[in-house]
Amino acid sequence: MDHPGLSESGPPVRMGRRAVTPLWHIGGMCRSIKTLFNFEPPATDEEVDAAALQYVRKLSGSTKPSKANEEAFDKAVAAVAEATRELLAALVTTAPPKDREEEAEKARARAAERFGTA
Numbered sequence: 001m002d003h004p005g006l007s008e009s010g011p012p013v014r015m016g017r018r019a020v021t022p023l024w025h026i027g028g029m030c031r032s033i034k035t036l037f038n039f040e041p042p043a044t045d046e047e048v049d050a051a052a053l054q055y056v057r058k059l060s061g062s063t064k065p066s067k068a069n070e071e072a073f074d075k076a077v078a079a080v081a082e083a084t085r086e087l088l089a090a091l092v093t094t095a096p097p098k099d100r101e102e103e104a105e106k107a108r109a110r111a112a113e114r115f116g117t118a
Helices: 045-060 070-090 100-115
Strands: 013-015 018-022
Touching: 045 070
Parallel strands: none
Antiparallel strands: 013 018
16 A cells, blocks of 8 residues: 555554554545536636645644644645646546536535435
């Protein structure tokens, strides 16, 4: 496995003092961070910035940094946003672009089924 701290199967195990979480246990991406690649129209700067903010919030465990950490937090958000833009510009696919409205409707249907809302 290329990523220390993750294993492909089985219960969590210890690696030295660190617990190793199996990949099947992680359960997927943070629900607040949306897929941005291969949509028509393409992801906006606002969407990229929002995804970067959510990512840094998740990693830091903080929705709003303290004054002491504000500069580092803002720098991290900007760096993640820039890396995201570079990644989106470099990715290629042969799949047709996904329709935003169609994908949003699918998400609403999944939410209704999951949470029992209409």
